[in-house]
Each structure stands twice: as C-alpha cells, then as structure tokens.
Amino acid sequence: MRELNQEFTTKLTRWFRENQRDLPWRKDKEPYHVWVSEIMLQQTRVEAVREYYLRFMKELPTVSDLAAADEETLLKLWQGLGYYNRIRNMHKAAETVVGELCGEFPETFEGIRGLCGIGDYTAGAIGSICFDLRVPAVDGNVLRVMSRILEDGSDIKAAGTKKQIGSVLQELYPESNCGDFTQGLIELGALICVPNGQPKCDMCPVAEFCKAREHGTQMQYPVKSEKKPRKVVQKAVFVLRCVDEEGVERYAVRKRPKSGLLAGLYEFPNVDVERELTLDEAIAVAEDWDCVPMHLTRSSEFKHIFTHVEWDMKGYYLDVHEMPARFKWVTDEEMEAEVPLPSAFGYFL
Ligand code: SF4
Known part of the structure; x- marks a missing residue:
C-alpha cells in the first residue's frame, strides 16, 4: 500500500479539475459566493441548494446587500432550507465585514474563523478556495473518504477525529491551487466514495492509496457512534x-x-x-x-x-x-x- 504523499494530492486535484460538477458557485473564487454556498450546503443537498443560491445572489448580490437586508427578507430567502440560525449568523457576519472591515472579507484563517457562524470547516473551505491557504476543510464527505483511505476506526462523531484527519491533510496540501485539493476531497466523497452503498473504487483516482479498498473493508468505515433517539x-x-x-x-x-x-x-x-x-x-x-x-x-x-x-x-x-x-x-x-x-x-x- 502506498503512503500518502504529494502524488496523492496531484492525482486528486487533477481528477477534480477534469471531473468537477458545473455548479453556479464555482464560476469564480469570490469569497462572498463561496461563503454563501458553503453555508447553504451544510445539511442540504447540492441539487436543492442550486436554486436557492441563484435566487439569493439575484436578490443580494454583494455582502453589503446582505448586511443591509431585513430579517424577514432573509428568512423568506432561506425558507425551506432549514437551520435558520445559519442565515441569522451570516447576516451578523456581513454586518461585521461591512461595518468593521470596510467590506473586505478577511484573508487569514483566523480572520475568517472569527466571523459569526463560521467554523473550522467553512473557514478552511473559504481560506483554501479563495485565498489559496494551506488549510484543510473536513466535512462528513472528507471524514468518510479519509477514514477509508487510512482505515481509521476513530468515531467520526468524536471531537478529536476531525482534528486528527485535518492534521494528516494539512501535510498534503499543495503549494498552490489549494482550493482544488479541498474541493477534490469533497467531490470524491460526493461522487465516488459515496455515503450510501458501495463506493465506486474502480473509478477512484486515489485507489492505489486506499487501505480499505486493499483489504475490502470499505463498508466498515467510517465508524459512527449511535445517535440518541429523537x-x-x-x-x-x-x-x-x-x-x-x-x-x-x-x-x-x-x-x-x-x-x-x-x-x-x-x-x-x-x-x-x-x-x-x-x-x-x-x-x-x-x-x-x-x-x-x-x-x-x-x-x-x-x-x-x-x-x-x-x-x-x-x-x-x-x-x-x-x-x-x-x-x-x-x-x-x-x-x-x-x-x-x-x-x-x-x-x-
Ligand atoms: S478506493 Fe474506494 S473506498 Fe478508497 S477512497 Fe477510493 S472510492 Fe473510497
């Protein structure tokens, strides 16, 4: 089994550039666009987000428009997406960007992470995609992919697991085009190393690095603790x-x-x-x-x-x-x- 190295990174980023889905928020690297899409995509399927994203951008094309919008307009634009605190937090963050940062999105991981409603994952995604920062963005897709590649049996619900996977990835980031690596991992999890059913290992660009594929244990990962009943x-x-x-x-x-x-x-x-x-x-x-x-x-x-x-x-x-x-x-x-x-x-x- 091959150890993870820069070849892994190169293969994954090349695959991403050739196979990425055509999504409206991937037309440019404008932080406002990436931010809005990433917040919408939390807990919501890509196909469902597409229309919401386009409507949101039509109504509120800039961070200043978002900062100036009233709550009912925002809730109406968010209607059906659920988890409404996401839009309230975005509104507060937009007020910060406009009121305290002269409308300029922060360009460091800490600066981005400091905005209301932005956690490690979103800060990593915005930082790597928009500002070429070598910072990982570990979401459920990435946890699944990496736990299979590493045959890592840590509970993906446990707080330390994201950090642990993040620090493995940190070492693998390229010198430039960091966003392609971030998005490559996420896209691999969405299209190939899928959450439901068998992963499509015969189409996987990094199969040669994957321990679970070698041992036929793909379906045993990721390990997830039982949820409490609702x-x-x-x-x-x-x-x-x-x-x-x-x-x-x-x-x-x-x-x-x-x-x-x-x-x-x-x-x-x-x-x-x-x-x-x-x-x-x-x-x-x-x-x-x-x-x-x-x-x-x-x-x-x-x-x-x-x-x-x-x-x-x-x-x-x-x-x-x-x-x-x-x-x-x-x-x-x-x-x-x-x-x-x-x-x-x-x-x-
Ligand atoms: S080889 Fe299979 S299990 Fe491993 S990362 Fe690729 S799709 Fe996932």
Whole structure:
C-alpha cells in the first residue's frame, strides 16, 4: 500500500479539475459566493441548494446587500432550507465585514474563523478556495473518504477525529491551487466514495492509496457512534380560514418566539397535545382563540423530522367567522411572497 504523499494530492486535484460538477458557485473564487454556498450546503443537498443560491445572489448580490437586508427578507430567502440560525449568523457576519472591515472579507484563517457562524470547516473551505491557504476543510464527505483511505476506526462523531484527519491533510496540501485539493476531497466523497452503498473504487483516482479498498473493508468505515433517539412531540396544527368583507380568503399565521427552534419564523397556530384531538376538542381550541369556528373542512397528518426532535402533526382545516388580531391574516399571495413559513408547516398549504 502506498503512503500518502504529494502524488496523492496531484492525482486528486487533477481528477477534480477534469471531473468537477458545473455548479453556479464555482464560476469564480469570490469569497462572498463561496461563503454563501458553503453555508447553504451544510445539511442540504447540492441539487436543492442550486436554486436557492441563484435566487439569493439575484436578490443580494454583494455582502453589503446582505448586511443591509431585513430579517424577514432573509428568512423568506432561506425558507425551506432549514437551520435558520445559519442565515441569522451570516447576516451578523456581513454586518461585521461591512461595518468593521470596510467590506473586505478577511484573508487569514483566523480572520475568517472569527466571523459569526463560521467554523473550522467553512473557514478552511473559504481560506483554501479563495485565498489559496494551506488549510484543510473536513466535512462528513472528507471524514468518510479519509477514514477509508487510512482505515481509521476513530468515531467520526468524536471531537478529536476531525482534528486528527485535518492534521494528516494539512501535510498534503499543495503549494498552490489549494482550493482544488479541498474541493477534490469533497467531490470524491460526493461522487465516488459515496455515503450510501458501495463506493465506486474502480473509478477512484486515489485507489492505489486506499487501505480499505486493499483489504475490502470499505463498508466498515467510517465508524459512527449511535445517535440518541429523537424526542417525539405531537402537535395539533390549525389552518384557520376566514373570508374577509371583500370576499377574500385569509389564513391565520403567527410569528414564533425569538429564540429556540424555528425562531422568528411564521407558523400556523398550533398546540402540543398528548393524543389526537377529537373534533370537539379541536373546535374548542379555536374558540379559545376567539375564532368562532363554523366547520371542519378536512384534516391531514404529517411528520417532520428535525435533528433532535420529531413533530407528529395533525392538521385541522377550519372555516371561521372572526379574524382575531392575535393572528396575522394573510392571503395566498401574501403567504407566498412575504411570509417565511418553514417546511414543517408548508405541508399544510
Ligand atoms: S478506493 Fe474506494 S473506498 Fe478508497 S477512497 Fe477510493 S472510492 Fe473510497
């Protein structure tokens, strides 16, 4: 088995240049573009990010535009991507870049890492891609690839494992075009050394360096500790519809609290319940909100899974007589254009 050396780096970077996917954020090395794409790509598939990225850049083409945007615009642009703290942190970081750094993105690893919401991985990605810094960016793809190449049985969930793999990679960075090495590792994990199913070792540009391939142990890596089971919360969600004096249908939404899960986003009114509500109980909840329910038009059930919690939701569609001011009453068009409604409630539209 060959030891990792500069030939490994050369083979991987060459493969990346010849095989990389055509992605909108790879058109240039502008730090704002790389930053936005990297934050979007955390927890989200490339194909899903593509449209979000293009829309975001159309609306907010520069870091100054991002810094100047209001929260609801940002949440609306992020609607459906989830993990909304990402956009709040980006907003704060953009304010720092514009307000304290004269609009110039920092060019050192420490400077980039110091911005709100940027961790070691993102700082490594921006640093190596945009500023040619010899700094690794170790995400789940890279952990998988390297744990197979090294036959490293460390738990990839353990804090020290990223550092350990990062220090192996640090030694392998080329003198220039560092971003191609960073992206080569990530791309290899996405296209060849895949997370689900057998890796495509016969297409792998660095197969000759891979211990797992030599020993046929690819599927034993990476080693991952078991996750704790998620907490399950049962919810009764109310889609309250009222026809206003002009004959326009309006729906009740309300803003979620400023902190916690889905902070500051909108939701359909809902309550946590121990068990499914009967129709009478559901009507009683709406009455408590002063809505004067007329009849239930239909119901539906959805499950939404967050990282640590699962919502089992039953939706009650009620036509009501009154539009109490405790809720915001919006038309379909306003919902679509202005209301940042997270995916967990989007099922009920
Ligand atoms: S040889 Fe196979 S297991 Fe090893 S890095 Fe390449 S694709 Fe992954």
